Amino acid sequence: MQTKKRDRLGRAHSNGYKAGLTGKTKEKCPYQNTDAKSEWLGGWRDALTDKNLGLFKL
Secondary structure (H helix, E strand, O other): OHHHHHHHHHHHHHHHHHHHHOOOOHHHOOOOOHHHHHHHHHHHHHHHHHHHHOOOOO
């Protein structure tokens, strides 16, 4: 049970990271569940930080 939950949240984080790298706004978050939405936004913020540090040039 824990593995499925972790994978789902990890996937939400990954999708948020990808969205952040492509320049999508945080309002485009597809999740309604509080935990998944939190993970997605965390990934989105991480991507913006990485872009601002110059790790990615898109």
